Amino acid sequence: MGPLAGIRIVELAGIGPAPMCAMLLADLGAEVLRIERREPSGLGVASPSRFKLLHRSRSAVAVDLKRREGVALVLRLVDGADALIEGFRPRVMERLGLGPEPCLARNPRLIYGRMTGWGQDGPLARTAGHDLDYIALAGVLHAIGRKGEKPTPPLNLIGDFGGGALYLAMGVLAGLLEASRSGQGQVVDAAMVEGAASLLTSFFGMHAAGQFNTERGTNHLDSGAYFYEVYECADGGYLAVAPIEEKFWAELLARMGIDPTEMPPQQDRERWPEGKTKLAARFKTHTRDEWCRIFEASDACVAPVLSITEAPNHPHAVARGSFVTVEGIVQPAPAPRFSRTPAATPTAPEEPGPGGMAKLVSWGLSDEEVEGFRLSGALA
Secondary structure: OOOOOOOEEEEEOOOOHHHHHHHHHHHOOOEEEEEEEOOOOOOOOOOOHHHOHHHOOOEEEEEOOOOHHHHHHHHHHHHOOOEEEEOOOOOHHHHHOOOHHHHHHHOOOOEEEEEEOOOOOOOOOOOOOOHHHHHHHOOOHHHOOOOOOOOOOOOOHHHHHHHHHHHHHHHHHHHHHHHHHHOOOEEEEEEHHHHHHHHOHHHHHHHHOOOOOOOOOOOOOOOOOOOOEEEEOOOOOEEEEOOOOHHHHHHHHHHHOOOHHHOOOOOOHHHHHHHHHHHHHHHOOOOHHHHHHHHOOOOOOEEEOOOOOOHHHOHHHHHHOOEEEEOOEEEEOOOOOOOOOOOOOOOOOOOOOHHHHHHHHHOOOOHHHHHHHHHHOOEO
């Protein structure tokens, strides 16, 4: 099921953005086979496999890539693959004998997806880093935070997953589309620092037009404006308040029973602090859920700030089936949605085992080849 049914992808196991890219493609129907290391790497946060949701919807095999037989096994899989995804530092795959040159020589239509923080070249290419470093260099981190305060780390959503996984997935899909016309594969070089910068594109335009200050917390969308802010309620809960447009702002004031003449003009930046003080006081008069009932079915652009445990139970999420439960684990459903080729419900993450071994045969390896790789020590 899913629009990518029939697409086969080899994934060289890693952490963070490359596995999420593989998950996104697997969620949409691609048959992804994860190549795990023969011995646990110790990377990432240790937890039972069923909680490693980025590994869902695909099988895995454990391969010793330090053995020539292990490399030969991966190359056999490349023969029948449409794409390969890897997230090692530059030149690691080349040293293993699995770089783009030998892979594309065997399969000229292959899309070779590479995920790194800094890119495959440049002064920083071979240095270590993490999400926070990449979004810092891209100009993103500097813009996130409140006035007079230091930048706030926004989880690893912008570099690893937004600028990394999503851009690599888009690159792989674009490569597959082009290869369907030209018959030729190519390398996709996805760098998190560049994907994060790309996400900031509109703000570069706003800054050039004099509409976005580099001082944090002084702009419309960074907690500067009093009509785009998070407010605390009487019970300690929070509301996200974002009626930017005048008609939505008018709706907010009407629902709150506030005379518009009592509030500063929306575009008077000098009086934004005054507006915040007034709204903060008013929101403290009711609980979060009481305010939600007041704003229900309105265009006031107000939403409760839900925790990760609350979000799946919101009526809108329930009505759309935005979350699914797989073997007792609540998790986001595949996205986006397709009218004719809907994605299947995700399957639980798998450790290397029988499922992966069976995939080797379905990918074209004979039983004798599989047994030979096992006896050589290349295949666990």
